Amino acid sequence: xxxxxxxxxxxxxxxxxxxxxxxxxxxxxxxxxxxxxxxxxxxxxxxxxxxxxxxxxxxxxxxxxxxxxxxxxxxxxxxxxxxxxxxxxxxxxxxxxx
Amino acid sequence: xxxxxxxxxxxxxxxxxxxxxxxxxxxxxxxxxxxxxxxxxxxxxxxxxxxxxxxxxxxxxxxxxxxxxxxxxxxxxxxxxxxxxxxxxxxxxxxxxxxxxxxxxxxxxxxxxxxxxxxxxxxxxxxxxxxxxxxxxxxxxxxxxxxxxxxxxxxxxxxxxxxxxxxxxxxxxxxxxxxxxxxxxxxxxxxxxxxxxxxxxxxxxxxxxxxxxxxxxxxxxxxxxxxxxxxxxxxxxxxxxxxxxxxxxxxxxxxxxxxxxxxxxxxxxxxxxxxxxxxxxxxxxxxxxxxxxxxxxxxxxxxxxxxxxxxxxxxxxxxxxxxxxxxxxxxxxxxxxxxxxxxxxxxxxxxxxxxxxxxxxxxxxxxxxxxxxxxxxxxxxxxxxxxxxxxxxxxxxxxxxxxxxxxxxxxxxxxxxxxxxxxxxxxxxxxxxxxxxxxxxxxxxxxxxxxxxxxxxxxxxxxxxxxxxxxxxxxxxxxxxxxxxxxxxxxxxxxxxxxxxxxxxxxxxxxxxxxxxxxxxxxxxxxxxxxxxxxxxxxxxxxxxxxxxxxxxxxxxxxxxxxxxxxxxx
Numbered sequence: 001x002x003x004x005x006x007x008x009x010x011x012x013x014x015x016x017x018x019x020x021x022x023x024x025x026x027x028x029x030x031x032x033x034x035x036x037x038x039x040x041x042x043x044x045x046x047x048x049x050x051x052x053x054x055x056x057x058x059x060x061x062x063x064x065x066x067x068x069x070x071x072x073x074x075x076x077x078x079x080x081x082x083x084x085x086x087x088x089x090x091x092x093x094x095x096x097x098x
Numbered sequence: 099x100x101x102x103x104x105x106x107x108x109x110x111x112x113x114x115x116x117x118x119x120x121x122x123x124x125x126x127x128x129x130x131x132x133x134x135x136x137x138x139x140x141x142x143x144x145x146x147x148x149x150x151x152x153x154x155x156x157x158x159x160x161x162x163x164x165x166x167x168x169x170x171x172x173x174x175x176x177x178x179x180x181x182x183x184x185x186x187x188x189x190x191x192x193x194x195x196x197x198x199x200x201x202x203x204x205x206x207x208x209x210x211x212x213x214x215x216x217x218x219x220x221x222x223x224x225x226x227x228x229x230x231x232x233x234x235x236x237x238x239x240x241x242x243x244x245x246x247x248x249x250x251x252x253x254x255x256x257x258x259x260x261x262x263x264x265x266x267x268x269x270x271x272x273x274x275x276x277x278x279x280x281x282x283x284x285x286x287x288x289x290x291x292x293x294x295x296x297x298x299x300x301x302x303x304x305x306x307x308x309x310x311x312x313x314x315x316x317x318x319x320x321x322x323x324x325x326x327x328x329x330x331x332x333x334x335x336x337x338x339x340x341x342x343x344x345x346x347x348x349x350x351x352x353x354x355x356x357x358x359x360x361x362x363x364x365x366x367x368x369x370x371x372x373x374x375x376x377x378x379x380x381x382x383x384x385x386x387x388x389x390x391x392x393x394x395x396x397x398x399x400x401x402x403x404x405x406x407x408x409x410x411x412x413x414x415x416x417x418x419x420x421x422x423x424x425x426x427x428x429x430x431x432x433x434x435x436x437x438x439x440x441x442x443x444x445x446x447x448x449x450x451x452x453x454x455x456x457x458x459x460x461x462x463x464x465x466x467x468x469x470x471x472x473x474x475x476x477x478x479x480x481x482x483x484x485x486x487x488x489x490x491x492x493x494x495x496x497x498x499x500x501x502x503x504x505x506x507x508x509x510x511x512x513x514x515x516x517x518x519x520x521x522x523x524x525x526x527x528x529x530x531x532x533x534x535x536x537x538x539x540x541x542x543x544x545x546x547x548x549x550x551x552x553x554x555x556x557x558x559x560x561x562x563x564x565x566x567x568x569x570x571x572x573x574x575x576x577x578x579x580x581x582x583x584x585x586x587x588x589x590x591x592x593x594x595x596x597x598x599x600x601x602x603x604x605x606x607x608x609x610x611x612x613x614x615x616x617x618x619x620x621x622x623x624x625x626x627x628x629x630x631x632x633x634x635x636x637x638x639x640x641x642x643x644x645x646x647x648x649x650x651x652x653x654x655x656x657x658x659x660x661x662x663x664x665x666x667x668x
Contacts, residue, residue: 018213030208050214054221061198062214064243078200080243081208092205 011035011043011093012072018065019051023082027066030083038095068092107314110158110230110266113151114144116324116333121309121317125290130257130267132287134278135294139305140326141270144294145232146172147331148268150181153191158229161193161222165235169194179330193222199242206244212252215239216259223263230266237271240281257286278310289313295321304444304478307333323482325444332448350496353391354384356565357524360541360550365522367460368494369545370487372517374501375526379537380556380563381500382406384524385463386415386422387563388498393425397460400453401433404469408433419561432457443470443482450486454493462490466500467516480516487519521545526556534580539565555582 015031017024028047035043050057050065060069064080070093079092090096109123118124125131125148135141142164149160164172172194173183186192195218223231236253243249260267269287271279278284284291291310306321324333349364358364365371371388373381389399403411411433412422425431434453436446454462464486470479483499490497501516517523523543529536537556541549554565566582 016214018217023209023211027208050217054217057214057218057221058195061200062218063197063199063212063239064210064215065213065217066210067214076203077205078203079205079207081206081210084208086207088205088207092207 008042009073011039011070013043013045013093014060014069014071015045015047016057016060016062016065016067016069017047017049019049024049024066026082026084027068030086030089031068034083034086034089038090070094109315111151111156112144112148113155114147114331114333115329116322117307117331120320120322120333121312122315125266125268126312126315127266128261128264129289130260130265130269130287131290131292132278132284133268133270133292133294134273134284134310135270136273136296139294139296140324140331141294142167142172142234143175143326144331145234145268145270146176146181147179149192149230149232150176150186152230153186159191159226160230160232161195161219161226161228163219163222163231163233163236164194164196165199165233165238167234168196190226193226193228195219195222199238201242204242210245210248212239212256216256223265228265231260231268233267233269235272236269237279237281237283253283254286294324323444323447325448329452332451346494350395351391352384353387353389353394354563354565356554357384357539357563360552360554360565361522361544362547362549365496365544366546367496368491369521370490370497370499370519371522371524372499372501372520373524373526374503374517374542376503376528379526379528380558381502381526382411382465383415383418383558383563384526384539385465385498385500386411386420388461388496389422389425389431389463390420392461392496393428393430395460397430398457399425399431399461399463400457400459401431401463401465402450403433403435403465404437405466408435417560418558418563432459443478446470447482447485447489451489454489454495458493459495462495462497464497464499466502468502480519483516484519517543522547529553529555 013031013035015027017027031045035045048056050062056062060067060076060078066080066082068079068083068089070077070079077092077094079089081088083089087096108127109118109121109125110127111118111124112121133141133144146162149162152158152160162172167175169183176183183192183194187194197215197218219231222228239253240246240249257269269283271281271283273293274280278291278293288311290312293308293310295306295308297304297306305324305326307324308321309317322333324331326332346367348367349358349362350367351358351364352361373384375381385401389401392399401408401411406414408426412426415422422431426433432453436449450462467479467483470482487497487499499516499520520543522541522545524539525542526537526539529538537558538553539556540551540553552567554567557564557566
């Protein structure tokens with residue numbers, strides 16, 4: 001579906017979770033759904049489980065779980081919660097004006 | 099103040115000077131404590147010192163979580179106190195973590211929790227095996243998120259989690275308008291709540307600490323002044339020294355022999371002496387005598403000059419024959435000139451504590467204590483003096499405090515307020531009589547020693563202070579100054595006159611005796627003559643009798659009878 005003439009904006013997203021909790025699982029599935037719907041073909045998602053890699057919490061200053069970090073495009077944006085609120089998630093990722 | 103009626107609550111010493119005294123040993127071990135105060139009251143420093151003292155003194159590693167300042171700023175803040183944060187972190191004793199909250203870059207889109215924070219805290223705690231933790235500015239969490247329902251639950255969980263891990267925690271919070279914290283953190287932290295305050299009194303900043311609540315433990319409920327000093331946070335409990343110091347029965351000279359005599363040979367070492375008097379009565383002169391005497395014994399002295407400069411005192415005292423310069427050169431006398439209003443009372447006390455530690459004096463002079471107060475000596479100043487005197491006593495330091503009284507009807511009223519703190523109270527006062535002003539000294543009080551009740555005249559000479567015995571005139575009034583001199587000379591003259599008189603009378607008697615003795619000699623001679631005359635008479639009579647007897651015998655022989663039958667005198 002990508003237009004070869006225009007270089008699409010690449011979204012690099014990182015989702016921080018802590019174990020396989022209901023909130024974490026909900027966040028993963030909500031993120032997948034939103035990406036497929038709004039960013040098809042122009043996103044990368046990395047899921048980081050802080051229970052496995054606690055030291056990774058420092059870099060992105062993670063406090064709340066789940067936290068979705070938009071690494072690219074800059075500036076960095078953060079959306080917290082299980083992303084069940086699609087509207088707010090899109091605002092957070094600046095895919096929709098506030 | 100140690101809890102005696104409940105199962106002893108385990109306390110975690112903070113190592114903060116004075117605080118452990120008023121809290122009966124420190125913070126509740128294994129529980130969180132809320133530290134509340136307005137901005138700039140020293141919350142962070144208190145929390146950081148708690149962590150660092152834990153490492154330095156109690157072998158308890160710590161984690162410091164900062165929600166406000168950067169680790170770099172924190173390191174700079176405590177470097178001046180001699181703490182090297184980088185070294186502790188390199189040695190695996192400390193973790194400093196800054197939690198950056200950026201509410202503007204956050205959007206909430208569904209259910210969340212603070213597991214990220216828990217994980218980071220957990221990692222830091224485990225990395226150093228922490229027993230202590232500080233969450234500095236934790237209420238910022240509430241500002242970073244909008245869902246207060248989640249935040250409250252999570253904060254509650256955080257406190258429980260800290261307890262479960264057995265951590266002794268300090269959570270600092272900015273004070274709200276009418277509450278201890280803007281987000282009601284005191285509802286979550288029920289074990290121990292401490293409030294710091296900072297206010298301006300008489301144009302001087304005063305910091306206060308109060309233990310608002312301490313579940314399961316008795317604690318001092320007063321507001322305690324505190325300071326930040328070179329050595330860090332320091333709370334000054336009024337009664338921490340208690341009255342349990344060792345007392346000395348060694349008596350030390352005041353440098354004025356006649357004064358020593360008034361207090362049974364000298365004041366006790368480690369006692370506190372108050373010298374009160376109106377301006378110009380010789381308080382400082384008395385003080386420097388004591389300094390001089392102590393320096394002669396090779397003892398170190400600390401002289402806090404609150405009104406005059408050290409050089410000025412040195413020069414003035416030369417006029418009464420006391421050479422303070424030699425003691426300054428010898429390093430025995432340490433002058434410390436302070437403008438009393440330059441800083442708050444707490445700073446003065448802290449400075450005093452530091453000087454005493456540095457110099458280890460045997461005698462401290464504060465001249466005058468009244469300079470601490472802008473007006474009359476009020477409770478604040480008095481409490482500060484109580485603590486100063488306590489400090490001296492615990493260290494066995496003799497202290498001399500001079501007190502300027504205002505004179506008039508309120509004479510000595512100022513001193514009365516302070517006198518209960520001291521062991522010996524000497525009062526100097528002006529005595530006015532016959533158009534002259536002279537100085538009088540008396541011992542108003544001397545704990546545990548016999549002392550004279552007499553007023554002495556206090557005379558400043560070029561060879562030091564001299565105390566003269568009181569002279570009373572025929573009406574029982576004290577004579578001083580020239581009146582005393584006149585009286586003394588009169589007495590001396592009278593004595594001279596009477597001495598001459600006696601001499602004369604003795605000579606007259608002597609002459610009388612001479613005459614008498616001569617008379618006796620004459621009588622004696624006359625008597626001897628009489629005796630001799632009588633003797634001669636008697637002898638002559640005896641011879642006559644003898645001769646007469648012989649004549650009778652001859653006659654009988656001539657009549658031829660040979661025996662006398664009839665004697666017929668012729």
